Each structure stands twice: as structure tokens, then as C-alpha cells.
Amino acid sequence: MKIVKFTHTIIFYFIAAVTFIVGTLITIPFAIIAREHHKAFQFSARAWARTLMFISGAKISIAGIDKIPKEGGLIFASNHQGAFDILILLAYLPRYFRFVAKSSLFKIPLFGWYMSVAGYVPIEREVSTSAHKTIGSVSDVLSSGDCVLMFPEGTRSKTGELGDFKRGSLMAAFSSGATVVPVAISGSYQMMPKKSYLINAVPITINFGHPISFKHYIGHKPIKGDYEIELKKLREDMENLLS
Secondary structure (H helix, E strand, C coil), rough: CHHHHHHHHHHHHHHHHHHHHHHHHHHHHHHHCCCCHHHHHHHHHHHHHHHHHHHHCEEEEEECCCHEEEEEEEEEECCCCCCCCHHHHHHHHHCCCCEEEHHHHHCCHHHHHHHHCCCCCCEECHHHEEEEEHHHHHHHHHHHHCCEEECCCCCCCCCCCCCCHHHHHHHHHHCCCCCEEEEEEECHHCCCCCCCCCCCCCCEEEECCCCCCCCHHCCCCCCCCHHHHHHHHHHHHHHHHHH
């Protein structure tokens, strides 16, 4: 059984690498002629992710997708159980989006370049000035009607349980008045537990919660209590989606 799992994992990684390179080369000409070149890369990323999720053998269940607004800027706020979360969200979020990701990922050869041209937003976690710049960049994305994906926990869960939320994770929502959509992923921790590289074909559930509007904060400077209230509400919504 372990040999089968190991073989499956090696095949998966090989196909992931080859299709990423080939897909990128095919996408580049379309991105050059497209008015919004980042959307060409996002389209390619979705096709790539769905192919890999099929190869992974995971069985996907989705609930609450009808709650997601079809237009306007959105912040998708997701829990972060495992390494496959990014692939899962690329494959199954119904609207194109941009990641807010740690800047070190943008330094990875080819992959970092891909993230840049796809319009993803880098952030230095340890530098407050970079965080403020990121808020401005995210607000610009939202104002253009595009969507952004954030992980309020800030990092992957070590146990698969929902962790504490970072206070700054909702600053862009307060700044822009955007709508936040809670997203809860179940099963991705078991698919590839932390410190493991073997893939387990397990059931994955994606639950979308009711959108949370931040429009009433436009023109109103939030106080510390506002951050705590909204963060608590978002975390409770996500806990309910996971239960």
C-alpha cells in the first residue's frame, strides 16, 4: 500500500511539473495579447489545478457556492489545513482571484515569475511598512472588481484544527469596504499532513459561508473593538462551516 502511495505521489509531482511548464509556455502568447494578462494566467492556473486534483484521486464536495456574489470585489477568507489548500482553491473557487502570499515565494525561479504576472500580491510578514503597502495593493485589486484570497491564520495548521486569526488579516476589508466570503476546507490536512510529502486520496469538502459586508466602514475609521468583533464573527462562521 505504501509503495502504491509513493508511486502515485511521484507520478503526481512529475505531471504537476511538466504541465506547469507546458501550460505556462502556452499561456504566454495569449497573455501578451490580452488586455488583462493576469486573467489569462488565472484561467491557465485553474485548468492546471483541476487536472491535478483529478489525478490526486481526491473526491470533492462543494456546498454554499450559490451564496457567492457574481460581481464586485471580494475577499475569500479561507482556513489553511494543508499544502493542497492552494491547489484546491485554484481549482474550485468559482471566481478568479489573486493570492496574498509571502514574498519568499516570489523568489522561486519560474514559479515566482508566474505569481507576479498572474497579479498575486507579495507581503513581508515581519515588516509593518510592507503590510501597509499590501493593504493598498489589495484595495486597488478590490476596487477594480477583482477578488483576493487570504488565509486569516497566516500559516498552515500544525494539527488540522482552526488556528488563531491574525488581526491584520481584515485590514484590507476595513480599508476598502469589501465583502468577505468565509471558506472552510475540510480534509486537506489528511490529504498531506504537515512534514509529509505523500498524497492520500481522501474526501475533501469546501463550504462557503454567507458574505460579510464591510461597506458600513467606508468613511468610518474603525476602532480596536471593531477589529475584534469582525475577526471573532469571521472565525465563528468558519468554525460553524467546519462542524
